[in-house]
Structure formats: C-alpha cells, structure tokens
Amino acid sequence: MPEISPILPSPEERFYRNKLEFTFSNRRWLSPEEMESDEIISNKNGLGFHIPGMFDKVIDIEDCHLQASPSNEVRLAVRSFALKNNWPFFDLKAQEGFLRTLIIRTSSTGESMVIVVFYHDDKNKRELLFEHLIKKFPDVTSWMYVINEKANDTITDLKVHLFSGRDHIFEEMEGLKFKIGPKSFYQTNSLQAYNLYKVVRGFAGLTGNETVYDLYTGTGTIANFIAHKARKVIGIEYIPEAIQNAEENSELNGISNTRFLAGDMKDLLTHDLFEKEGFPDVLITDPPRAGMHEDVVRTILNAAPEKVVYVSCNSATQARDINLLDARYKVSALQPVDMFPHTHHVENVALLERK
Numbered sequence: 001m002p003e004i005s006p007i008l009p010s011p012e013e014r015f016y017r018n019k020l021e022f023t024f025s026n027r028r029w030l031s032p033e034e035m036e037s038d039e040i041i042s043n044k045n046g047l048g049f050h051i052p053g054m055f056d057k058v059i060d061i062e063d064c065h066l067q068a069s070p071s072n073e074v075r076l077a078v079r080s081f082a083l084k085n086n087w088p089f090f091d092l093k094a095q096e097g098f099l100r101t102l103i104i105r106t107s108s109t110g111e112s113m114v115i116v117v118f119y120h121d122d123k124n125k126r127e128l129l130f131e132h133l134i135k136k137f138p139d140v141t142s143w144m145y146v147i148n149e150k151a152n153d154t155i156t157d158l159k160v161h162l163f164s165g166r167d168h169i170f171e172e173m174e175g176l177k178f179k180i181g182p183k184s185f186y187q188t189n190s191l192q193a194y195n196l197y198k199v200v201r202g203f204a205g206l207t208g209n210e211t212v213y214d215l216y217t218g219t220g221t222i223a224n225f226i227a228h229k230a231r232k233v234i235g236i237e238y239i240p241e242a243i244q245n246a247e248e249n250s251e252l253n254g255i256s257n258t259r260f261l262a263g264d265m266k267d268l269l270t271h272d273l274f275e276k277e278g279f280p281d282v283l284i285t286d287p288p289r290a291g292m293h294e295d296v297v298r299t300i301l302n303a304a305p306e307k308v309v310y311v312s313c314n315s316a317t318q319a320r321d322i323n324l325l326d327a328r329y330k331v332s333a334l335q336p337v338d339m340f341p342h343t344h345h346v347e348n349v350a351l352l353e354r355k
C-alpha cells in the first residue's frame, strides 16, 4: 500500500459552494435564548437550512459563509419582500403555504441563477417578486421558478420555468466551458473540482493513444476535461438529461472524440460494449456513495484495463470495491481531496495499476 498523500486543501475554506438550497418555514428553529425569554415571538418565519434530524425545523440565516455574493443578498431580499407582503412561508407539517424553497447557483465566471419554488402558482405575486428582485440585482443571469405541489422538495421531476434571462449559466475550466442548467449536476466546489480533475488526469497518465471509459460521468465533466489527452472517451451515466448536457458540453467545446451513453452501469458496461466501442486502456470511475455494483466490478476485472482511477466520496465503499479489485490490481497512489471544508467529508482518488 502506498503512503496516503496529505489531504489536498480547498483553495477556499468559506464561500466555496456554487449551489445552495434554502427552505422557507413558518416554524423556524428557536434558539435556546429565544425559548427562555419572556418575550412573545410573533415572527416564526425563517429561510435557511434544515436542522439535522428535524425535517420540519429550519434555522433562519442572516449571514451564510458557504456561497459567494450575491447569494446572501438575494436570500435576504427574498425573505424581507415575502415578510413585508405577508406571504405565507411553507408549513412543512401541514403542507400548506406559498413559498417553499430558494435555490441559488453561482459560478466562478461570476454568473448566477436564482430559482424560487412556490407551492402553488400565483402569477401576480410571482411577477411582483421577480420584478422587485430583477431591479435590485440586474447582474443575475437567470431567474427561474418551479411550482411544486408534491409532498417532497425535489424538483428533478418538475418543470423549471424561465422568468427572465438565460435558462443556464456557464462554468469554466482551462478554457473549457460547461453549461449548467437548473437541474444539472456539477461538483459543488468549483475551484477544488478543478484540482480534483487535475489529480485524476495526472493519475490517468494519458499519452493521447488511449481508449478511456469515464463511468458515472454525470454531465461529462471529467470526460470532456481529459478528452484532448485521449484517443477516445466513453462516458456512461444513468440520467438521460445529464448525458444530453455531456454531449452539449463536448459540442460547445469542439470535442469530437467523446461518446456518451445513458443507462444503468451494470447493464451497459458489458463485454459487448467493449467489443463495440473498444476495450479500455484506462478506466475512470466516480460512483455515488453506494460504490460500484458487484457486476460492474466483475466486468472491470475481466476487461482488465491497465489503470483504474477510482474517485470516491465514500471511502468505506471505495475500500470494499478496491478489495474486490485486488485480484488483479495493486493500489499505487492515494490522494484525498477536501471538497467540503468544515465537514467530515473527503473525496478520495485512488490509482490502481494492473499487477
């Protein structure tokens, strides 16, 4: 086993996130001081984060140190406009109210996207809110909204409407542009994502002749990032919209040696696919927290690429999978990367070389 390199620190310890979702609640979490005081608390509305383990309690936030400007300013403006107009913040238990969540995305190019999620549609109120915000923040790139009448907060299965501006923003890396829509996945710490991808590229050690597979490619960021160093890159991912973004990102950057496939990894990654698209010389894998399905590990073992670069956000499942790959691979380098300062999470990159 190689020595584990020191954790690569994040360039920013604060304001490092490019995406945050704040929740409106009419029953905000009260501090111990507020609970003990004799004063009657009339305003229990809050806009902020859930208290861990308490789905219906939200901590109201005055100053958030996680996301750069205009995140704080926009959140406070939305909150004060809603309070001034007496619009009901969502009641998570009774499932009623008007304002549900506020999603803000920012990018290192200075662009930003604001998505307001309403429980029901009210054209008049919606226009009042957006017109107020647009006047106050003319530099925001994209103003969007969602009507969510479901019990849960996810918007992945809902239509996102454009109120004004563009329906996407751009992230940039080494001159490559990545298009980010309201539902697109993008690593949340943009600057550190760049460092992570450089580690991956370094471990892959490409010369320009390799067939590379990028498993769990998301919107194809790694695939596009390394494409100019490979003969061909095949990215696989099960969310079809993400694959569409990946293809758009190749096109946007004039990259023609990538190919993206949508489907479940264990069904798509087969011997037949390798016969068709080429056997991998290098395989990059970046699975979700659950790690790789056993069938996927078996397919990798059979195809036996020279190198496997394994990126993981869950060291426990990574260790489990590496143990299975041990039959043919030795671990030759390990580089943890701090993507989420002030949390216990760490991304770990392992280079496995064929024995």
Ligand SMILES: C[S@@+](CC[C@H](N)C(=O)[O-])C[C@H]1O[C@@H](n2cnc3c(N)ncnc32)[C@H](O)[C@@H]1O
Binding pocket: 185, 186, 187, 216, 217, 218, 219, 220, 221, 222, 236, 237, 238, 239, 242, 263, 264, 265, 266, 286, 287, 288
């Ligand atoms: C950690 S993310 C990968 C991020 C990507 N490499 C990047 O840097 O932007 C894991 C991805 O795996 C996808 N995924 C999860 N389970 C999958 C499966 N069974 N088959 C294919 N893709 C899957 C998720 O949709 C997600 O996009």
